[in-house]
């Protein structure tokens with residue numbers, strides 16, 4: 162894995178998230194409900210939640226420091242209670258978003274408190290976040306004590322849709338005690354129907370068919386290339402449906418994002434492209450050098466990586482199309498091989 166980030170504390174969340182794709186463990190198998198019907202029911206649940214819950218908008222806007230997930234307070238409006246001062250009903254604050262997942266039209270909702278001032282991750286990247294997850298009844302089922310790294314490909318589908326709509330921190334400072342303070346990060350709350358969460362699966366503290374609420378801070382991200390073939394995973398979603406599991410050019414057992422020979426012609430993908438490696442002693446120097454490049458339509462620059470000697474490198478990749486049929490060699494099992 163081409164990760165420069167500290168991955169030591171990622172496992173709690175990934176374990177939790179990966180559980181959703183399995184039908185074993187302590188999960189009792191029941192036939193899944195119809196996704197469209199469940200979504201209609203979840204929308205009622207979410208709308209009712211937005212009409213009966215408010216958040217501390219005034220306090221958040223007037224904090225002396227940059228807000229964190231711990232500053233976000235969502236409270237229930239009791240029957241007959243008037244909305245407290247300096248708060249906003251969620252129904253008046255959340256943004257409605259639409260997406261298609263497993264051929265079903267979904268709606269989900271965002272409370273975008275801070276967009277962030279860094280970069281936007283791709284839906285297949287790894288993000289470093291602080292988060293807190295809870296059920297509609299307010300029960301917390303999980304939270305990060307320290308920022309954790311989450312691979313959006315292994316995460317619930319709601320996360321892979323929400324994170325690219327926020328930006329990472331613009332930078333960070335290292336404090337005297339060694340901790341790091343991120344600046345101008347994305348901060349928000351996502352409200353997910355069960356179909357973009359665990360659906361019929363259950364996990365610790367999460368019953369089947371639960372709508373979920375996640376408060377989160379988006380600190381950093383890393384472009385992922387899961388199969389290390391120099392084609393970043395977001396580019397392996399050939400049909401552009403935000404799902405890399407259904408793209409399989411050679412119809413073998415491995416989707417393109419996890420396939421080192423995407424067209425199955427016996428030539429590894431990294432041998433069917435060409436690339437120039439750029440290297441500099443510092444990230445800043447490399448960024449300046451890369452900014453001077455102007456990639457052609459069939460070229461792209463890979464993510465910057467730190468090498469073992471502490472230097473930084475990135476590649477300018479060219480997707481060669483030797484026979485000129487519009488299909489790059491690495492996806493074209495009929496191309497005339499010019500490699501040794």
Ligand SMILES: [Ca+2]
Nearest residue numbers: 398402404405
């Ligand atoms: Ca796809």
Ligand SMILES: [Ca+2]
Nearest residue numbers: 411413415420
């Ligand atoms: Ca394949």
Ligand SMILES: [Ca+2]
Nearest residue numbers: 390417418420
């Ligand atoms: Ca691949």
Ligand SMILES: [Ca+2]
Nearest residue numbers: 422424426428
């Ligand atoms: Ca190949």
